[in-house]
Amino acid sequence: MNVESFLARLTRDRHYRDQIAATRCIEPRAAEYRTPVSALPDRLSRLLTAENIEQLYWHQADALDATGAGENFVVCTGTASGKSLCFHLPVFSSLIDDPGSRALYLFPSKALAYDQLGNLERMVAAAGIGDIAKPGCYDGDTPTSKRPGIRRSASMLLTNPDMLHISVLPYHAKWAGFFARLKYVILDEIHSYRGIFGSHVAGVVRRLQRVAEHYGASPQFLCASATLGNPRELAERLTGRPMRLIDRDGSPRGRRWFVLWNPPWVDDATRISRRSANVEAQRLMEALLEAGAGTIAFGKARVVAELLYKYLQESLTQRKRPDLAARIRPYRGGYLPLERREIEQALFSGRLLGVCSTNALELGIDVGSLDAAILIGFPSTLCSLWQQAGRAGRRQDESLAIFVAYDDPVDQYLMRNAEFIFDKPLEKAVIDPQNPLIQAAQLGCAAFELPLSADDLARFGGNAAEVADAMAEDAKLRQTDGRYFWSSPDFAAAKVDLRTISSATYAIVEERDGKREVLGNVDSISAPELIYPGAVYLHQGESYLVRELDCSAKLARVERQEVDYYTQPVLASECRIVGQRLTEPIRFVGDGSERGRRCFGDVLVKWQTTAFRKFKFYTTELIGQTKADLPPQTINTSGCWFQPPPDALAALRDAGHKAFEALSGIRNLLVVVLPTLAMSDRYDIGGVVDSSQLGVSTIILYDRYEGGVGYCRHGYECASDLLRMAAELLEGCGCENGCPGCVGPPNLRVAIHHDPDLYRGYEFPDKAATQVLLRAWLALRGPVA
Known part of the structure; x- marks a missing residue:
């Protein structure tokens, strides 16, 4: 594929309106070989x-x-x-x-x-x-x-x-x-x-x-x-x-092009909204397919993969290109195993020229030789972005990756600041095997398998011995002759879900002509957001109307029906403090000053699909909203909450800033810095700003895991360090008005089953307001120590 010629043709196309925001060419690399010390058989x-x-x-x-x-x-x-x-x-x-x-x-x-x-x-x-x-x-x-x-x-x-x-x-x-x-x-x-x-x-x-x-x-x-x-x-x-x-990569690499593509304004005069990123991606992928380029497109949600496939099929059929229409497929979670493997094999063998995927194909499944990758929306980490981009150019040929931006603050920031993508270090993966609650779950499973000795506990590290003692006191383990035995009649492993989501699934069943066919499945957490009664379920280019969701049987009954719209859930969510276990002033080491208050306790996180909206294909015009009657989903977990001192809030008001803006910025910073102290991933922690529950402005953080895993307990204990680290991160960021590296929302986007084309996401909180409140909270007059 000649990428320069292809990009030149794009810029001459009648739909082109200066969408290319930045281009980077990564030069090719020759192979580096070496003979191992010992000869191979x-x-x-x-x-x-x-x-x-x-x-x-x-x-x-x-x-x-x-x-x-x-x-x-x-x-x-x-x-x-x-x-x-x-x-x-x-x-x-x-x-x-x-x-x-x-x-x-x-x-x-x-x-x-x-x-x-x-x-x-x-x-x-x-x-x-x-x-x-x-x-x-x-x-x-x-x-x-x-x-x-x-x-x-x-x-x-x-x-x-x-x-x-x-x-x-x-x-x-x-x-x-x-x-x-x-x-x-x-x-x-x-x-x-x-x-x-x-x-x-x-x-x-x-x-x-x-x-x-x-x-x-x-x-x-x-x-x-x-x-x-x-x-x-x-x-x-x-x-x-x-x-x-x-890490000395000896493999050769062809020339790689990375393009940032920003959809144009719908109206250049008003500049209120940008053209659909999904439709832009469809046009780009169609142009690539017509150029003979094997292409993979990554959407942030299942609905995006299905919409892109539908749009491509309809456009190619209208343009009398059934040859190309037959060589593309969607790929996402929820397909049946045989269907997934058939698509994987067709892609690897070259029978398919294109695939519209979620991040399900981000990992190293061999997708054969592809020339181009289209990334629709920032996939939340630079590691994922480069992994998706790397799915093209899997041989030594020239390749192209195009990042198509949504009209949300994060994507638009990246369009204006390409160096964030190209120059910023990759994220680190964080785990904590010695987390006491996770360790207790794993020690129980280990004891079920074989009695635990002192050497075994040493293998698990940390405070494993103390954790085992506590489990023995709770009668979960029995200590005999210096070893710990599983003492419950329960099957230990069944009590522990590694991935923190329910393993239960709902079957999606089409009933037609007296026959029942299972189309796919969905996990029980996602079911109320995808297959509520009245929802349009998109599957392999076909539209199915959900007639019934049977929660007891874990079954959704659907009927194939041609419609000119798709549906999106309306979610209501809240985080309620249900019990306070600990509270004391936030004390700063050094001068011993007390600045604000910290608390730890139990919180209830609840979310519910309360309605659904109908949007026209292509135009995303809202054509209706219907109430939904579905039970709420809940997580009973632990949280910590922080309240700034009154004088800091007064200083913020005197500076002419809004408290909610500043508190939201600090919340985002705390969600970023807490994982470095609690050894968690930022997606394991949620946060809200609330002033109604306690009658005072409060930042609430919570563990995104049933029962909690101790992250927010750690946040409570390290409150002063957390706030100092937040201030250091904020003042060390060279951006002017806020960016994804400081006050930008770290993980507070809409649910993964929403079409990002329909939602502007969360705006960046005011960086100046955040800085004023944080400095006043810490009583800083000079640089952060």
Whole structure:
């Protein structure tokens, strides 16, 4: 693909109105090769020949050398750099030397596991080692009848942390032969393991280690990550093992173009709103497809992927291009397993030229050779943005990534300040395996599997011994002869959800001509936002009207119907303080001054679909609103809340600023800085500004997890440090009026099931007001200390 020629044609198109806000060209890079210290077995040399690999890239040779030296490693290189060979080759070599050895592959999603299963089967056949290398996938989709055979014969087991947690480790006796011969554990896409999920996965990995050791094995850990701010630190926290970082990327890279595309004003005179980002993306993707460019588009919500596909189908059909219409598909969560895999295989094989996806294809599923990626809206982190952009140009050819902005404050800031994308360091992934509440959940599961000894508790680190003692006092564990035993009749793993969302799902069923067909599924948290009665459910270009939502049967009945609109839920939410446990003044170390008040207690977070709106396709014109009668969803959790001193609020008023603006800015800053102290991810913490409940202006932060996990308790204890760090972040930011790096909303966007085209998002709070209140709160007269 000649990107410069394509962009030149775009600028001559009749729809072009100076949409290109910035362009960056990333120059190509030549391959860097190296020979590993130890030669590969002959059969693996045949494999490389079959894969058209003449030499190994530098990082691949590094990985082989590290494995041969008995080291654990994490390889962190770019998209399509051949990371998979870094662990496939050591596993194959081990099987050739010792056919009885075993390898466990852990992937964050089932789709990734099945993608790698296909790659492994192909490589095993090419190497001629099918007699000793037997890959098998073991997850929730694996038929019960096939599971015993996989347990007996799989030498390479592919699964996910959830399955390992609930279906393998608790039944380790059935897997005794596998664990006894376990040599390698592969953790792929570890950048996905962050926050509460990552902290739980770290506990699962420690449980895996002790079960393996129980059967006499001590496996090496081979990890891989997309580009990330702290890959070695994350891998070491996940595994509890020292890691060698391999980040010298030897793979070649073609020239890459990155374009920031800002939809034009609907009316240049009034400049009230911009043209639909979804429609702009449709026109861009259509132009790319017509140019023969394999293209992937990433939407921020399921509805975006479906709308984009619908718009493309209708436009290409009207323009008499059925050849192109037949070669695009949507891809998102909620599709049935067979449907997902059929799309993945069609994309990999080249039968599809384009795909309209959510972030479901952001991870390393092999999508074949693509020329372009369209990113519709900022995907919330720079890591995700570069990961999505990297899905194009997966070979050495020239490629193009286009970031299409929504008309919201974050996207528009990035259009004006491209350096935020190109020059800012990537985010770090944060986990805390020693969080007491997460540790208690994992210790309970571990005790169910095998009694806990003092050495076992040391493996979990932190205050694991104290946590076990507390669990014994609560009769969750029983201590006998210096060991802790699970004392409940309950199945421990069933009580622990790694991903913090309900595992229950609703089936979406079409009833037609007396037959019932399951179209897809949706998790129980999302169901009231997607499949309420009257909703239009979009699926593979078809519109279905939801006739009934049966919450007891977890079933939505739908009917195919042609309509000229789609629907969006109207959500009402609140955060209520229901009980105060602790309160005292905020004291600052040094002068001991008391400035404002801090509290900790119980909060109730509630949200509900109260109505739904109908919007015209393409124009997004609002054509109606209907009330919805659905039960609310709630989280009972813990929170901390802070109140500034009266003199600080008076100083704010005297300066002519609004309190809500300043408090909102400080809330956003606290949501950003608290994770650095509480070892959480910013998406694990929510926040609101409220003055009605307590009769005084209050910032409330809460754990986004049922029962709380201690993050806001930590925030309460470190209140003075939090406020100082917020002030340092604010004053250290060089922006003029606020940006995503300071007072901009960190995670307070509308629900993920909304079409971002319809919502302007949250405006940036006034930076000047935030600064005045924060400085007055801290009684600062000079720079932040």
